[in-house]
Amino acid sequence: MTTPLPAPAVCLTELAIAFALKGGGRYTAVEGIDLAVAPGEFVAIVGPTGCGKSTLLNATAGLVRPVAGRVEIFGRELSGLNIRAGYLFQQDALMPWKTALENVAVALEPKGVAAAKARAQAEQWLRRVGLAAFTERYPHMLSGGQKKRVALAQMLIRDPEILLMDEPFGPLDAQTRQLMGNLLLELWAADRKAVMFVTHDLEEAIALADRVVVMSAGPAARIIGDFRVELPRPRDIAEVRLEPAFHHIHKEIWSQLRVEVQKAYAQGEAG
Amino acid sequence: MNRTKLLVLQVGVGLAALVLWHVLTTSPILGNPKQIQFFFSTPVDVLARVVKEFSTTEIWRHLWITLLETILAFLTGATGGILFGFLFARRELLAAVFDPYIKAANALPRVVLAPIFALWFGLGIWSKVALGFTLVFFIVFFNVYQGVREVSPVVLANARMLGMNERQLLRHVYWPAALTWMFSSLHTSVGFALVGAVVGEYLGSSAGLGYKIQQAESVFDVTGVFAGMLILAVFVIVIDAIVTVIENRLLVWRPGPATSVQA
Ligand SMILES: Nc1ncnc2c1ncn2[C@@H]1O[C@H](COP(=O)(O)OP(=O)(O)OP(=O)(O)O)[C@@H](O)[C@H]1O
Numbered sequence: 305m306t307t308p309l310p311a312p313a314v315c316l317t318e319l320a321i322a323f324a325l326k327g328g329g330r331y332t333a334v335e336g337i338d339l340a341v342a343p344g345e346f347v348a349i350v351g352p353t354g355c356g357k358s359t360l361l362n363a364t365a366g367l368v369r370p371v372a373g374r375v376e377i378f379g380r381e382l383s384g385l386n387i388r389a390g391y392l393f394q395q396d397a398l399m400p401w402k403t404a405l406e407n408v409a410v411a412l413e414p415k416g417v418a419a420a421k422a423r424a425q426a427e428q429w430l431r432r433v434g435l436a437a438f439t440e441r442y443p444h445m446l447s448g449g450q451k452k453r454v455a456l457a458q459m460l461i462r463d464p465e466i467l468l469m470d471e472p473f474g475p476l477d478a479q480t481r482q483l484m485g486n487l488l489l490e491l492w493a494a495d496r497k498a499v500m501f502v503t504h505d506l507e508e509a510i511a512l513a514d515r516v517v518v519m520s521a522g523p524a525a526r527i528i529g530d531f532r533v534e535l536p537r538p539r540d541i542a543e544v545r546l547e548p549a550f551h552h553i554h555k556e557i558w559s560q561l562r563v564e565v566q567k568a569y570a571q572g573e574a575g
Numbered sequence: 576m577n578r579t580k581l582l583v584l585q586v587g588v589g590l591a592a593l594v595l596w597h598v599l600t601t602s603p604i605l606g607n608p609k610q611i612q613f614f615f616s617t618p619v620d621v622l623a624r625v626v627k628e629f630s631t632t633e634i635w636r637h638l639w640i641t642l643l644e645t646i647l648a649f650l651t652g653a654t655g656g657i658l659f660g661f662l663f664a665r666r667e668l669l670a671a672v673f674d675p676y677i678k679a680a681n682a683l684p685r686v687v688l689a690p691i692f693a694l695w696f697g698l699g700i701w702s703k704v705a706l707g708f709t710l711v712f713f714i715v716f717f718n719v720y721q722g723v724r725e726v727s728p729v730v731l732a733n734a735r736m737l738g739m740n741e742r743q744l745l746r747h748v749y750w751p752a753a754l755t756w757m758f759s760s761l762h763t764s765v766g767f768a769l770v771g772a773v774v775g776e777y778l779g780s781s782a783g784l785g786y787k788i789q790q791a792e793s794v795f796d797v798t799g800v801f802a803g804m805l806i807l808a809v810f811v812i813v814i815d816a817i818v819t820v821i822e823n824r825l826l827v828w829r830p831g832p833a834t835s836v837q838a
C-alpha cells in the first residue's frame with residue numbers, strides 16, 4: 305500500500321517517567337516505553353501491580369510529565385493536558401457534592417452546552433449505563449459499580465477521541481464485570497475510539513481488546529509483550545472465553561505475565 | 576422506645592439538679608437559708624425572674640441586639656474568612672509570607688481587644704461585631720484554607736480532564752470543597768460569634784444579654800445573673816438548632832450517619 309498511514313491516536317516513544325522521592329533520590333517507574341495505538345484500536349495493558357500502568361495513562365493524559373521520550377496525540381506532541389482524551393480514573397473521581405446527573409451533565413459545561421440540554425443528554429447517558437433510576441443520588445449513596453458507571457457516562461458524554469480507562473471494573477463482582485464489559489464493547493462498537501484499557505485481569509483484557517500489551521515488573525518497567533487478539537467481533541465477554549483461540553492466546557500471554565507477577569511479588573516481599 | 580428513655584433520663588437529670596438546688600437553698604441543711612440564697616438564689620426565684628423579664632418588651636430588645644451582633648459578626652467573619660482562605664490557599668507565596676503573622680494574631684486572646692474596639696468603634700453594636708469578627712474570621716479562614724488545599728487530587732484531575740477552566744474549577748470543585756469545611760465548623764463559628772457579642776456587651780455597652788448579666792452582677796443580684804444565664808442558654812440552644820437545620824439543608828450530599836429504614 306502506498307497511501308500514508310493515518311497518525312496513531314496515541315504514540316509513546318522512548319518514554320521514561322520518574323518520581324522524586326521524599327528522602328531524596330528518585331524512582332524510575334517506567335523507561336523505554338514504545339507504544340502506538342491506532343485510531344479505533346482497543347488496546348489492553350496488563351502487568352503486575354505497581355509496574356506503572358496508571359503512570360502510563362497519566363502521561364498519555366498529560367497529568368504527568370515524562371523525564372524522557374515523547375507523547376504524541378494524533379501526530380502532535382502533547383503539551384499540557386490531553387483534552388482529546390477522556391480518562392476514567394482508577395480511584396473515585398466523581399464530585400461528591402453533585403448528584404449522578406449533575407456529575408455527568410457538568411462534563412458538557414466546558415464545551416459550552418446549555419445547562420438544560422446538558423441535563424437531558426446526561427439523563428440519556430445514565431439510562432444507557434443502566435442508572436435511569438439513580439440520577440438524583442449522590443456518589444456516597446451509590447455502590448462501587450454504580451459509581452464506575454456514572455464515571456463512564458461522565459467520560460463518554462464529552463465524546464472524546466481517545467478513552468483512557470484504568471481498571472474501570474476493578475471493584476465489581478464477576479457478573480457485573482461481564483455486564484459492564486459487554487456494555488463497553490457495545491458503546492465502543494457504535495463509534496470506534498482509540499482505547500487504552502488497564503486491567504489486572506488477563507481474561508478481561510483478551511475478551512475486550514484488539515491487542516494486549518504486557519508490562520514487566522518495575523522499577524523501570526518496559527513493554528515486554530504485544531499480542532494481537534484475533535477473535536471475531538462482535539464478542540460476548542462470557543462466550544468468547546469458551547473459544548479454543550481464547551485459551552490459546554491466554555496461555556501464551558500468561559506464560560510471560562506470570563514471570564513478571566512473581567518478580568513483582570518477590571520485590572514487594574524483599575522490601 | 577430508646578429515644579423516650581433517653582429523653583426521660585435527660586429530663587430526670589435536670590429535675591434532680593433543680594430539686595437539689597431548691598432543697599439546699601431553702602432548707603437549713605447548709606445554714607441560714609437567707610444567707611445561702613444571697614449567694615445561690617433559688618430555682619423558683621430564678622424562674623419567676625425569667626417570667627417577669629419576658630412580661631416586659633425590654634428583654635426582647637436586648638435579645639434582638641445580641642442576635643443582631645451575632646449575625647453581623649458571623650456574616651462579616653465568614654465572608655472575610657472565605658475570601659482570605661481562598662486567596663491564601665491558591666497563592667502559595669502569600670500563605671508562606673503571612674503564616675507567622677496569622678498564627679500570632681490567632682494566638683492573641685481576643686478579650687484584650689475589647690477595650691480597643693470600644694475605643695475605635697464606640698460602645699454601640701459595632702465594637703461587639705468587631706470582637707466576634709476576630710473570633711469567627713480565623714475559624715472560617717483556617718477551615719476554608721484547609722478545604723481548598725485538601726481537595727482530592729483525583730477529583731481535581733478528573734475535573735481538569737473534563738476540560739474545566741480555572742473559573743469552572745473554582746465553581747464546581749474548590750468552592751464546594753471549601754464550603755464543606757466551612758459548614759463543618761459552622762456550629763463552632765456561630766458559637767464564637769455569640770461569645771464575641773456577649774463578652775463585648777459584658778465589658779461595656781448599654782444593651783444586650785451580656786449587658787443585662789453585667790448589670791445584675793454589679794449589684795450582686797444573683798437571681799438576675801442566673802436568670803440572664805438561663806435566657807442566654809436557651810438562646811444558644813435555639814440558634815444551634817437553627818444552624819443544624821441549615822446545615823442539613825446545604826450538605827445533603829454528605830454521607831451522614833447510616834440512614835437505613837427500620838422495619
Ligand atoms: N507520586 C509518586 N511518587 C513516588 N512513586 C510513585 C508515585 N506514583 C507512583 N509511584 C510508583 O510508581 C510505580 C508505578 O505506579 P502505578 O500507579 O503506575 O502502578 P500500577 O501499575 O497502576 O499499579 P496497580 O495495578 O496497583 O494500580 C509504583 O511502584 C509506585 O509506587
Ligand SMILES: [Mg+2]
Pocket residue numbers: 357358359394470
Ligand atoms: Mg494503577
